[in-house]
Amino acid sequence: MRPEIVLTHEFVRAMPDELEERTIYVSIDFATVAHKCCCGCGREVVTPLSPTDWRLIFDGETISIEPSVGSWNLPCRSHYWIRRNKVQWSRPWSREQVQAERAADARAKAIYYGNEIEAEEAPPVIVPVPPAPSSTEDAESPVVAKPERRVWRRLKRWMFGA
Numbered sequence: 383m384r385p386e387i388v389l390t391h392e393f394v395r396a397m398p399d400e401l402e403e404r405t406i407y408v409s410i411d412f413a414t415v416a417h418k419c420c421c422g423c424g425r426e427v428v429t430p431l432s433p434t435d436w437r438l439i440f441d442g443e444t445i446s447i448e449p450s451v452g453s454w455n456l457p458c459r460s461h462y463w464i465r466r467n468k469v470q471w472s473r474p475w476s477r478e479q480v481q482a483e484r485a486a487d488a489r490a491k492a493i494y495y496g497n498e499i500e501a502e503e504a505p506p507v508i509v510p511v512p513p514a515p516s517s518t519e520d521a522e523s524p525v526v527a528k529p530e531r532r533v534w535r536r537l538k539r540w541m542f543g544a
């Protein structure tokens with residue numbers, strides 16, 4: 383059992399050059415959260431906020447980040463949840479999990495930005511998503527079927543003014 387770690391949080395505009403240990407920095411302007419890895423290895427962990435990355439919950443007193451923080455790029459491979467400013471340890475990533483996670487993340491992004499899915503429905507991680515459907519209408523799988531078009535249209539309108 384690892385000791386319980388309690389974090390503090392700080393709302394900033396830009397991230398400071400040096401992050402303090404046990405502090406969660408939140409930049410709404412840049413939609414980014416950063417902190418030093420809670421294992422104490424000193425590495426900085428940046429968790430961008432987006433519909434396919436992390437979500438931030440601020441209850442007025444504490445910060446939670448979803449989904450979990452899995453630092454598979456770091457030597458420590460730390461994996462934990464930050465909930466209400468507390469660190470809840472999860473098991474370290476295995477090589478297989480890392481690969482599965484990367485693939486799921488890429489798929490989620492492809493679906494969100496390519497075939498589109500309502501933000502709430504875009505799984506930031508988990509579950510196998512069927513491969514992107516071919517161009518024909520009826521080849522579309524139910525998973526990427528209806529709400530997306532709206533989002534994509536909105537996005538297109540935003541991007542191209544169409």
Ligand SMILES: [Zn+2]
Pocket residue numbers: 419420421422423424425456458459460
């Ligand atoms: Zn670490």
